[in-house]
């Protein structure tokens with residue numbers, strides 16, 4: 001176990017607001033977790049690519065840094081990997097693509113740790129973590145025991161899971177199991193991949209995802225950001241059709257359950273936010289759904305921008321935009 005005190009928050013969040021973190025505890029194995037004093041229940045942190053520290057944090061933060069990968073079993077068609085939570089997600093994608101295994105190539109270049117992947121059920125280009133998840137190993141602070149959760153236990157949804165609700169603040173993910181395919185299973189339906197031939201290799205798709213993402217999204221190492229800031233709102237078909245009468249150009253993607261997902265980027269763009277800035281906080285000019293920190297951004301400006309966007313979108317369409325990013329107040333509680 002490694003305990004660090006009074007850390008600069010900008011080293012632990014890709015949005016890089018300048019604040020201090022009182023305590024960051026790094027644990028690398030279950031034995032370390034068992035030794036942890038959980039009377040002041042710690043807030044769990046991965047690589048901070050979906051976390052913004054609005055204020056200095058008094059509550060301790062814990063990171064699971066164990067990062068081993070084990071191949072559990074393999075058959076003619078499939079194989080199962082057990083990966084510890086501290087492994088970097090994109091590195092995992094690269095490793096399995098190099099072995100010509102199918103399943104997570106569309107999720108290339110998503111920043112962050114493997115342990116955070118189930119939390120918001122990361123997704124991109126028509127694939128989600130839930131599609132490959134075999135299990136999640138979860139350490140519970142109160143019982144000090146490890147439990148293996150099935151996919152059903154995880155209650156995965158769109159950028160959602162049990163870890164954001166019933167299990168929020170109750171424990172830490174220490175490993176995941178993912179099932180990959182040795183047989184080609186290309187998912188090419190999304191814009192950006194739909195021009196690729198169905199015979200594309202897993203490596204072709206991986207490269208195309210990387211090229212497309214690089215052309216659209218800012219590199220967080222150069223321009224601080226947390227990716228898409230708001231979730232795409234999901235409307236009932238009836239509400240969507242009503243809105244389309246007034247806004248015929250409004251795009252919508254029909255879901256399996258008779259609901260329609262509307263791109264938050266379109267709603268924000270229509271309200272004129274592309275490139276809009278409040279001091280050093282702004283909407284990325286190429287993709288207004290991505291809020292960026294040009295260097296000296298502060299929480300007050302970020303909160304003002306969030307409110308302006310939510311208010312304008314609500315006034316125009318009566319649609320509530322919900323942040324996808326975790327915004328933490330000083331006591332570790334989430335800002336809503």
Ligand SMILES: Cc1cc2nc3c(=O)[nH]c(=O)nc-3n(C[C@H](O)[C@H](O)[C@H](O)COP(=O)(O)OP(=O)(O)OC[C@H]3O[C@@H](n4cnc5c(N)ncnc54)[C@H](O)[C@@H]3O)c2cc1C
Nearest residue numbers: 044046047048049050051112113115116122123173226227
């Ligand atoms: C440029 C950019 C592009 C992005 N693109 C996408 C995208 O296409 N699709 C997408 O889904 N996301 C995307 N994201 C968001 C982000 O990459 C994911 O949410 C990622 O899973 C966050 O990983 P992290 O380790 O940085 O998590 P953190 O920000 O550290 O934590 C995020 C949440 O996970 C929890 N958590 C982290 N580790 C654990 C653990 N071991 N146990 C329990 N809970 C844990 C935290 O408590 C927190 O609630 C993008 C972000 C950026 C900066």
